[in-house]
Amino acid sequence: MNETGLHSQVSIRPMLPADASDVLAIYQAGLDTGHAGFETAAPTWQAFDGARLPGHRFAAVDATTRDLLGWIAATPVSGRCVYTxxxxxxxxxxxxxxxxxxGTALLGTFIRSTEAAGIWTLQSGVFPENAGxxxxxxxxxFRTVGTRERFVRHRDRWRDVVLLERxxxxxxxDLAGI
Structure with missing residues (x-):
């Protein structure tokens, strides 16, 4: 294992367009659990690619088999300049x-990448049932900001969402008051 606790045969690298089918398959597998995302079907690669920030997408890859094992990516929370x-x-x-x-290695790489780019707040909405x-x-x-009760209509029922922030x-x- 390396310093992050990740086995040495797994590496974290930038996500590539060639990863599209594996990224979307992993995404769909998570969505199929009913607790890993708000959608029920993974988007097309064009929609996925167009919505995510290009500089902060990473993939975990098995160095021996070259299998994609996981990914992390971000979207802006708003197009307004105050939220950059x-x-x-x-x-x-x-x-x-x-x-x-x-997941720990992906999140660690992501945090370092976003901080280097001046991003000061990371957030995620997680279903309470997603204990992992x-x-x-x-x-x-990350800290729990709060639980948004009955926040999304998902699979024909209302779901709570835990808002996490780092x-x-x-x-x-360098900004005053932060």
Missing amino acids: GVVEHSVYVRPGAQRQGI GLRLHQRAG RSPTAGR
Whole structure:
């Protein structure tokens, strides 16, 4: 294992267009659980690619088999200029590769990348039933801002969403009041 607790045969690298089918398959597998995302079907690659920030997309890859094991990517929370330092992210790990430190390594790489770019707030909305996702974020320094009750209509029922947030200890500190 390396310093992040990830097995040395797994590496984190920027997500590539060639990863499209694997990224979307992992996304769909997560959506199929009913607790990993708000959608029920993964988007097309064109829609996925167009919505995510290009500089903060990472993939976890098995160095031996070259299988894509997980990914992380972010979307801006708003197009308004005052929110340029705030993003919402998603992290997904292939079934069978979970609980091996892959999500932790992806999130760590993502945090370093966003801080280097001056992004000061990371947020994510997680269903309360997604205990693994909540633990992952808490271990990475995210705090629970609150629970949005009956916030989304998902699979024909109202669902609560836990809003998680991580403020950078360094990015954005040059702005007054932050």
